[in-house]
Amino acid sequence: MYTPSRIVAWFAAACAAVLLAGCATGPRITTEADPEADFARYRTFAFYSPLAIERDGYTSAMSERMKAAARTQMESRGYVYSESSPDLWVNINAYTQRRTEVSSMPTVDYAYYYSYRANRYFAVPYWRDRTDVYRYTEGTMNVDLVDAARNRLVWEGIAVGRVTNTRDVAARDARIDSTMADIFAQYPYRAGMVPPAR
Numbered sequence: 001m002y003t004p005s006r007i008v009a010w011f012a013a014a015c016a017a018v019l020l021a022g023c024a025t026g027p028r029i030t031t032e033a034d035p036e037a038d039f040a041r042y043r044t045f046a047f048y049s050p051l052a053i054e055r056d057g058y059t060s061a062m063s064e065r066m067k068a069a070a071r072t073q074m075e076s077r078g079y080v081y082s083e084s085s086p087d088l089w090v091n092i093n094a095y096t097q098r099r100t101e102v103s104s105m106p107t108v109d110y111a112y113y114y115s116y117r118a119n120r121y122f123a124v125p126y127w128r129d130r131t132d133v134y135r136y137t138e139g140t141m142n143v144d145l146v147d148a149a150r151n152r153l154v155w156e157g158i159a160v161g162r163v164t165n166t167r168d169v170a171a172r173d174a175r176i177d178s179t180m181a182d183i184f185a186q187y188p189y190r191a192g193m194v195p196p197a198r
Helices: 004-024 061-076 169-184
Strands: 028-033 044-047 088-115 120-147 152-163
Touching: 028 169, 044 061, 061 088, 061 169, 120 169, 152 169
Parallel strands: 044 088
Antiparallel strands: 028 152, 088 120, 120 152
């Protein structure tokens, strides 16, 4: 027989499992490549000007960190930074949105009534739906690679995930670095590499 304490324990275990599963996964990553792009000829890159995250006309500590993270990822794939003659422009955009998530779960409650015949109270279970409303901030980071000669988007990586507000600069920078690494983990090319046959 299910007692109230067993039901509460089961519910707490289920919530913990969901939270752990959420922590184990990073942002959702989607990518798209231009099938007509010749990735074998790209060897150099520079940053698009102005960057989408610098649309107000000035840089910030966060935009500089995103550029540094993107540069690390590009250089680790053999691309050389060249402002004078880039094969690829790298553009970065990031924004946040407030989201609301509503979840409903059946739960049990108890009503108590007094029996005059038994001269005591009895608990009577009844089921109801419990609705929880969660508000959170969702962040999106886009990385675009643009063929500089043709001024054409050839690859795009997008990361979408929950953002935790923190004043810890080191934690924020680590999150930017890991998100950029997650995006580029889906980029299958290296400088001068012939793309795999489709």
